[in-house]
Amino acid sequence: MMSLVHGRAALSATHSSGHDAPALVTLRDVHLSYGDAAVLRGIDLTVRRNQAVSIIGPSGSGKSTILRCINGLIAPKRGEVRVGGVDVGALKRDDEKIALRKRIGFVFQQYNLFPHLSALQNLTIAPMRVLGASRAEAEHTAHALLAKVQLADKAGAYPGELSGGQQQRVAIARALAMQPELILFDEVTSALDPQTVGEVLNVIGELVDEGLTCVLVTHEMRFAEDISDRVAYTEGGVIVEEGAPEQIFHAPRDEHTRRFLDSTQSRARRTRSSLKLASIPS
Structure with missing residues (x-):
C-alpha cells in the first residue's frame, strides 16, 4: 500500500490536483428525503x-446517495449539483441525462456485469452502442483495458467463470x-473476500x-488515507467534517469523527485477529 502513497505524493508535486485546480463537481445545500425520512440534510462538497x-x-x-445525486440517478429535493458546469438537476430529457452519464463512470x-456476455463483450x-465506436476500435480499447486491470487472459471468460475480485x-x-x-466508486470491495x-x-x-x-465511498480506511486528496466524514445526512486525510484520520476535530474512526480501528483489529486464528493449522 505504501507504493500508492508514494505515487500519489509524486503526482501531487507535478499535477494540478490541489486547491488551485478547477472544480469538476460541486454540491451546494443538497437535501433529499424519502417520505418523512431525511437522507441528505444540506450537503456541500467540491471535487476538483x-x-x-x-x-x-x-x-x-x-x-451512496451523494454519488447517485452526482450522476443524476437521484434528483435532490433542494440544492444544486453541478458536474463540469452542467446543472444536473436541470436535466429533464433522457438524451440530456445520457450525455451526462457518458462523462461519469x-x-x-x-458488479452488474451482463452474465451472458464475455468480459470483452x-x-x-456500450462504446459501440452509445459512443458509436466500431467493433475493431472498441475491441482494441477493451483488450488494452483488460491488460490494465491485469486480466488480459480473461477476455473470453464469462462473469460466472471469474472470481469476485476479477x-x-x-x-x-x-x-x-x-x-x-x-x-x-460505491463500496466496490464490500462484497469481496479479504484475499481479493x-x-x-x-x-x-x-x-x-x-x-x-x-x-469513492469506502469502508477501507487505510486505503482512503493513502490515496485521497480530501476525505469527507458523513453522519446523519450531513458532512460532519472534511479535510486532508492526515487531519481527518490523525487529528479529527469533531467527536463524531473520532468515535467512528475508533470503532472502525477496533473492528479492523478484531478482523485481523480472526484471520490469524483461522490461518493456524488445527
Whole structure:
C-alpha cells in the first residue's frame, strides 16, 4: 500500500490536483428525503479535477446517495449539483441525462456485469452502442483495458467463470471504456473476500495516481488515507467534517469523527485477529 502513497505524493508535486485546480463537481445545500425520512440534510462538497475524494461514515449516513445525486440517478429535493458546469438537476430529457452519464463512470458494490456476455463483450457493448465506436476500435480499447486491470487472459471468460475480485476489475475496466472525466466508486470491495480486496484496491490506486478524478465511498480506511486528496466524514445526512486525510484520520476535530474512526480501528483489529486464528493449522 505504501507504493500508492508514494505515487500519489509524486503526482501531487507535478499535477494540478490541489486547491488551485478547477472544480469538476460541486454540491451546494443538497437535501433529499424519502417520505418523512431525511437522507441528505444540506450537503456541500467540491471535487476538483484530478482529485481523489473519499466519503466515509457509518451505514445509512447518505454516502451512496451523494454519488447517485452526482450522476443524476437521484434528483435532490433542494440544492444544486453541478458536474463540469452542467446543472444536473436541470436535466429533464433522457438524451440530456445520457450525455451526462457518458462523462461519469460508476462502479457499484455489485458488479452488474451482463452474465451472458464475455468480459470483452461487457467492455465493448456500450462504446459501440452509445459512443458509436466500431467493433475493431472498441475491441482494441477493451483488450488494452483488460491488460490494465491485469486480466488480459480473461477476455473470453464469462462473469460466472471469474472470481469476485476479477468481476469487479472487469466492471472498473468497463467504466473506463467510456472514457469518463469522473469515476464514482460505491463500496466496490464490500462484497469481496479479504484475499481479493487488494487486487481491486491496487487497480483503483493506479487510476488515482494517473490523475483520474475519483469520488469513492469506502469502508477501507487505510486505503482512503493513502490515496485521497480530501476525505469527507458523513453522519446523519450531513458532512460532519472534511479535510486532508492526515487531519481527518490523525487529528479529527469533531467527536463524531473520532468515535467512528475508533470503532472502525477496533473492528479492523478484531478482523485481523480472526484471520490469524483461522490461518493456524488445527
